[in-house]
Amino acid sequence: MSLDRVISGETAAGQRPCWSCQAPLSVRAAFCHACGRIQPPAALDHFRRLNLAPRFDLPTADLEQQYFGLQRSLHPDRFAGKSSREKALSLQHATALNEAYDVLRQPLRRGEYLLELRGRPLNGADGGTIDDEELLTQAMAMRERLADAAGEAEVLALIASAEADAAAILAEIEGAFAQEDLASAARLLTRLRYLAKLTAEARARVAGAGSGVQA
Amino acid sequence: MSLQILEIFEPGETPLPHAEAPGIAVGIDLGTTNSLVALSRDAKPEVLRDAAGRGMLPSVVAYDAARPPQVGEEARRVLLDEPERVVSSVKRLMGRGARDIKALAGRLPYEIEPDAAERMIRLKVAGKSLTPVEVSADILRALKARAETSLAREVTRAVITVPAYFDDAARTATRDAARLAGLEVLRLVNEPTAAALAYGLDRGAEGLYAVYDLGGGTFDISVLRLEKGVFQVLATGGDAALGGDDFDHLIAQQFLRQREEDGGGGDLSVGEAKQALLTARIAKECLTEHTDGEWMLEVGGRQSRHRLDIAGFEALIAPLVARTITTAKAVLADAGLAPGEVKGVVLVGGSTRVPLVRREVAALFGRAPLADIDPDEVVALGAALQAEALTGGGDTLLLDVTPLSLGIETMGGLVEKVIARNTAIPAARAQEFTTYQDGQTAMMIHVVQGERELVAQNRSLARFELQGIPPMVAGAARIRVTFAVDADGLLTVSAEERTTGLSQAVVVKPSYGLDEEEMIAMLRTAMENAGEDMVLRLLTEARVEAERVLLALDAALKADAGLLAAPELATIERRMALLRQAMAAEDRHAITAALEALDQATQDFAARRMDHGIRQALKGVALDRLASRLEAEDPS
């Protein structure tokens, strides 16, 4: 847990006064305990934002419970009749919660984000060189298969096989993070990223073919 | 707060520390064809009806140089005889420019002002020049008045629904219309989301649901997850210019083509274009229940007859229906779902009554769609529920998404997406851009909305210039552009030069929007109108309505008194006299009461005339004439 604190930059002394009643509050307090008013969102990493431990194998149920639970209290719909200041703060909270949820619910982005938190960001999506031979061979082979795929069935089969590969890689990534093997995690995440890109392209092809029917 | 000492009270009896009367807010479905207003109390939403019990207010406004506008049924009647002073389907023009409108045989069903293409369209009606925002405001005013009459209290706040696929310009236009009508918009809620809310709360639905919403002018498809009071939209898509109106259009086109083949061409007047569309609509509605029929068009004084059967109708609209199905598939793919994973499909919008639509939706999802809440009312009911949640507090949580990607123009007319479609809102994203010339001190930021790669293929939302960038070598400046979409789906863009901290925030005023000056002028006019004595206005309205009914009834009796037995006729005549008496006095309630009494006495008569009329119609009588007869106008 001490690691979390380091990551989020939280200090034990982190206090500030409530903007409305001046009661001293923790910087992390979403509401003032004295007057009940909503407070500005603290600068927190996505895990902390949702009160979750920073880990890769994050159960979806936990993530959703935290996200929905916090949105229930912080969403602008709860502040429709309030002052514009309170509305604006709620908007900031809800925006930050959406961003955190969006990153953490997708394994690929969650993994990339974890690496970033650990100070080992992956290279930009297209920048940086890939020195993973296996990945390069595999990516090229799959790209060829996609280019040669004759019908929708073939593309769908390709998607299915890419998805199976992705599932297998996910399990490996979990293992790597569990053992704090960040180098392996990074390598595997790069693979996952390629698979995701390929799947997206294949999907776009299927959808494109569908819309061509009545064009 | 933790030191508060509490007692246990009986349910609902906890005393209020400050006895403030909680303000109410209504839910409004501002539709292309019909609009509704509803109110929810204790999570039980109800559509507010007029004195005659009608929930739907036709989204039709008739203008007159001398009188205040007429809205709804009255305006629809005017459409038959004086189409040139009537505006309908104005929702399709919200946030649009002149080139977005669809012509029928080269003729627009509106007279528009020749104006710059990059501006909000203006309609020429009855000597006035009106923006779609003003016309929508007139509809909203009528709904507000209906709510106030029905609830006997002032109504100033509302949740208004918009198609999920409405872009920023159309959303802003809707908000502006509400402002003109004197309504504070608590939230713009997407129509399919509102429908899901009504379904979920009423039917206790949990799991994955699709809402297929085909209205008069817009199509939306949303996939939602409903769980423990959370309504989470996973993906949404649609077409803001596809609806039942387009079916009418196709039918009217076919009829006009047939005329031409028979040598009966000729240019349409604006009024004739409107009437042709109306006849087409009647044909469409007829073909929802009957297998075929014949209708008559009159252009340039020459009549022509047109047969259409259901197979022919379905062949006409099949490509449009197929387009909705393709969109639905794409939305499912965006949500990462197969059609079979969806637990239920909710049908919303009057156009889902078309049998072909139902069949195709059922085929896609492999299950019969749900339509057990009236598809015309479900959106307004959901809006009312949300209005209650926003004012009285509620446990439900609506988490919606942006329907379209938002981006900015980069070099070469390409779009760089900043917020992708189906991002949960509210959302904010920042992107950094740089200068491309040495010493460049200003940068044009062009905000666009849409999915295409090229700027020209997307909707241009706004342009603004970030000035005062300190001169640097190309690529050295770091300009951070932040897009923020609020819970109404409205966008704010701000830009900041990071090396100097120079910043500019811009609320996106869409290219097709109203500028602040126009808005202020309109508000001033609206205020002056509102300054009239309310009671007097209501009295006048009651008299006008009574006058209209009496005129119509006179005409109907002249034509069809034979359908009545002598005692029935006597009762009607007595009540007509009573109504005339009430009109001469100053009591609005007495007029309304007398009107209701008369309405009761004439219900059978109306029904008999309707039957009689339909029999005639199926024999091949011109439907437009029939319609005027049904509306009790004098046909001669």
Place this chain on the structure above:
Amino acid sequence: MAQAAMHVTEAAAERVKALLAKRGKPCAGIRVGIRTVGCSGLSYTLEYAEEKGRFDEVVEDKGVTVLIDPKAVMFLLGTTMDWTEDKTKQGFIFVNPNEKGRCGCGESFHV
């Protein structure tokens, strides 16, 4: 959620049971809600519950059933409902053990 959202002290449980017995109507428990108050922010409400609300969080502790309105859950997580009594006043209070140096509700949102 393995851990209960909140706890009830013996004293509070005794009191609730006594009040329920005195009321004499069938009861699903007591419901804790939260309400916005014009100028003073938020306040808790306590009411007898005839039935469980659809989204209520259910806590069973010391033989009493406490239903928590979903809006209130976030404020109540980790708290203990207690009974306080002195010469001048008596009633239920919510004690928040997570409150460190009065630092607020955000801190108490642990699951």
